[in-house]
Amino acid sequence: MFSRIVSMKIREGSRADFLDAISRSATSSLRDEPGCLRFDVCADRVDPHRFFLYQLYVDDEAAEAHRFTEHFLAMRAAADKFVEPGTQIQYCTDVLFAN
Template identity: 40%
Template sequence: MSNIAIWVKVKVKPDGRERFLHAIEVDCLGSEGDEPGCYRFNVLQDASDDLTYYFYEVYENEAALDAHRAAPHYAVWSAAADTLDGEIEITRTSTVLPGDHD
């Protein structure tokens, strides 16, 4: 069975950037530190647009993803959704290489 990998793209309002960065840092660090089923949570900034960010997240399975969405650090991120400029773009994938964590 493959892990669940998620690629997320968000655009941030200029006046919400600092609040966004704080919220996503809380979510990122909490995810990797407190969730055994979260294998990776990277936050990346677009090289040509400093208001566009990407998240690359890898979870063991659907239960791990559900646990992530129920975690207190995810609530911090959700509370900062008003800092976003437009819709969140989410692409859900399955990992191929490297293989699952055993």
Template identity: 45%
Template sequence: MFSLVVQMEVQPERRDEFLAGMAANAEASVRDEPGCLRFDVCSVEGDDNRFVLYELYTDAAAFAAHKAAPHFARWRTVAEQVLVAQVNTPGQLLVTHTAEESA
């Protein structure tokens, strides 16, 4: 599986705009893309303007489909206006454990 960790820094005065745009993108990704398995948006403790995303896709082709989706294009328009910095770290999921597996 293809994984992506994204670190983002947002302009302080545009935090609410970021959160609305990111929430819409994350929801549509999981809902509309069969290859998007997970899309988590996390805050960074102690810094209200930094965020970490964790995205999981069936494979690199599913991630490419994500980047071609209409909701991603809408997100990129928001991102251009609200982000200060972004670092993407792609990888492969090697091991996972969830509470659901234990039930």
């Protein structure tokens, strides 16, 4: 299994629009991508503009295929409006154990 963890900070005043866009992407990922096992959207408890995404895929190929879906491309376009430039960081990991 493969996971992707994304950390990002969004622009002030864009929280509601960001949550709408990312929830559509997360829902579509789980519903439409057989290789996507999990797509969590987490909010920082201290900074209301900091978010973390946790995505779990069956393998690298499924994670790569995600990047070419319609919902991912729509979210990327939305991210250009909401995400603070230079704050999006991705961590890619091999999952050794998952429940």
